[in-house]
Amino acid sequence: MRLYFVFIFKIMEKDLGKGSGESVKLYKVRWIFLAVITLLYFTYIFSGFSVSQINIIFVQYFHVTYAAVDWATIGSYPTTVITTFVLVRLVYKGSAKFRFLSVAMTSFVIASHVARMIAFANSHLFAFIVLGQIFNGVCAALSFPLCL
Numbered sequence: 001m002r003l004y005f006v007f008i009f010k011i012m013e014k015d016l017g018k019g020s021g022e023s024v025k026l027y028k029v030r031w032i033f034l035a036v037i038t039l040l041y042f043t044y045i046f047s048g049f050s051v052s053q054i055n056i057i058f059v060q061y062f063h064v065t066y067a068a069v070d071w072a073t074i075g076s077y078p079t080t081v082i083t084t085f086v087l088v089r090l091v092y093k094g095s096a097k098f099r100f101l102s103v104a105m106t107s108f109v110i111a112s113h114v115a116r117m118i119a120f121a122n123s124h125l126f127a128f129i130v131l132g133q134i135f136n137g138v139c140a141a142l143s144f145p146l147c148l
Contacts, residue, residue, distance in 0.1 A: 079137030
């Protein structure tokens, strides 16, 4: 995990021109964003692990294996990691603005919940649970650059 953040901050240093005399001004409101995003990650991880604790309910309702429920539980984590690298690069290039990130994050949260509601409406649509988890992973990645 530490290596992941070291890589991201190396990209930031390169793009911000560290050592070239440029200064970066950080605003106090970013600490609020950091606190909110930290809370989001803690609830995000808690919700992921709580689903794995009640996987017998998912197995019985969706008629899938325990392994499928476990994969659905961790399905959002690889998406978060992959998307974060791309987004941090776009943010520091100036391509992704705050408004875009906010609207995209809200859209993916809504899409995640809609996908899960579709899955719970019909017990044969377990794939929508996985799709909802993937959307949730993109949302988590979109939230990270907002606190930078």
